[in-house]
Amino acid sequence: MAGSLQDIRLFVAAYEERSFTAAAQRENATQSGVSQHIRKLEERFRLSLFSRDKGRVCPTPAGDSYYRACLDVLRAHDAATKAVQGFVGGLEGELVVGLMPTMTRCVLAPALARFTEAHPNAAIRVVEGYSAALTQHVQAAELDFAIVPGTAGIAGVKSRLFTRTPEVLVASVRHAGRRNGEPVRTRELGPLRLVVPSRANTRRLSIESYFASNGIAIERLLELDAMLGTLDLVGRSEWVAVLPGIMMAADPEPGMHVINPLADPPLTLDLVLIEPARRILSPLASAFLGLLQEEAARVNARWDVPRPG
Amino acid sequence: MAGSLQDIRLFVAAYEERSFTAAAQRENATQSGVSQHIRKLEERFRLSLFSRDKGRVCPTPAGDSYYRACLDVLRAHDAATKAVQGFVGGLEGELVVGLMPTMTRCVLAPALARFTEAHPNAAIRVVEGYSAALTQHVQAAELDFAIVPGTAGIAGVKSRLFTRTPEVLVASVRHAGRRNGEPVRTRELGPLRLVVPSRANTRRLSIESYFASNGIAIERLLELDAMLGTLDLVGRSEWVAVLPGIMMAADPEPGMHVINPLADPPLTLDLVLIEPARRILSPLASAFLGLLQEEAARVNARWDVPRPG
DNA sequence: TTCGCGCGATTACGAATTCCGATGACCGCG
């Protein structure tokens, strides 16, 4: 009842060769097969595609028209095949990972680009969130894994160090008297207007204790959980913030911020990988994790202090 | 090895329904069949088109891409089917007819238009020629039929009257003092500069004898076998010609010629249909002949003289 | 004219494919 591609292939061959026999050879079939297929078409359409008299086969007007249309079909089929071939190679499957904004700002994009390139037929979904929400999702095994700030162990969640990144001081280029990139000594810091995350955020505690134990005066404290808002405020005012270096490697608005790693002593942030304890990382998850780790290392290298000697 | 349209149909249905079972119902197949077809595709491409986990099928990126390409294939196939459906109805076959210029000037075009409309899948070829050549081709059975001026019987050729058309006097609108269309009496004709066909043409004899037996003076005689040239010459000079009315019903350059049927007595030309004696007219040939005859009658009516009373 | 020769149509039969129905595994839900 319904047409098949073989009909069309053989018809096209017969049309182009002007011979059933030649068409059969070209298409690795037999003259009889070609004849049958074309007869099937003619019966379905209730009209003849070829005129067979005088020993030669030559197309009728309907055959001419059908031939041109059939070329489109074959071209489309070829295109479909080629389209899908672009997805071969690489791993397959689905992947959902949770990342905190610290990771999504600089590291995610290049890792994602390499991942989709290497595994075109993998479906990946990234959810951005803070540690509490991400940990919860990992517990529920709704995420293959997540990257969060180092925390205490949690039931049902397996964790290990993902990377360590220096915390950096971020200030406006117009108000800070420092050169971008060079380490800043704590004793050189005057009284600061400091933007910090809320107490729900793990980093808040370490930042406060760092400033306290190094005797740095804090002129004012502003609690802000919005990362984009923090960066904007810092860029336009005398407020400064302490942020993970891994997210400040590339400034989307160059020249707006001055970024200086905290040195003497340094303050670092540990990012840990958490995954559902009951599962093991899928090959796809491992692949993406590897890429994330490579990109994280590349970005962290930006803040490597040249050692003396 | 090679893809089939059924693969594509079922894949598309499964993609759109997001369910093998629903796809099977839609395509009048079984869930098992759908599953097998899609597995076949996936094995050929060596990648998965659907992700089957958690009880639902959802397309992979490759599946998405393949789906879009498959729509093009199905559209193209539909277009091919519809294209050929435009040719159903009417007769089929091949037809070669021979016509003299007398027929091709006014009668052929409308007959051809109606013919191709009514029999879209028929292949028709018209060869233009003069009676000798056409008769020869009919003898050789290379033509289904031909229309030629009435002649004596010829071996191997069956003939019968096709139509009778009045001969008309054609002159330049600038040199003739007559109104277009009205009959001209022989005695009103002064000495003429007359263009005639060569002696090979059947009409030459009848034209000469007509002028002789009606005592019309011929100032000069010009032998011209080129029909287009004759018309052009007549349109631009004092030369006149006698031509079959059936070919002068529509003047391609209106206002150039004055055309007057010869009356008192009238001169007419008999056109006869000739066909190979050993064959009978194919249905296609009959159909075209009928149309030619209708159009000839319509054109001849242009010269009907309103009868008194 | 007659005789091959080439080409397509037709037929019958064996092979391959497709299709179907039943069964099994899996998941979410009650």
Added chain:
DNA sequence: CGCGGTCATCGGAATTCGTAATCGCGCGAA
């Protein structure tokens, strides 16, 4: 834990497909 839904799988039936052999026809050579 059973229930209803899904898809995968399997074996056999039905269909399609390819093949070989044969026939008819037109053409060209003898």
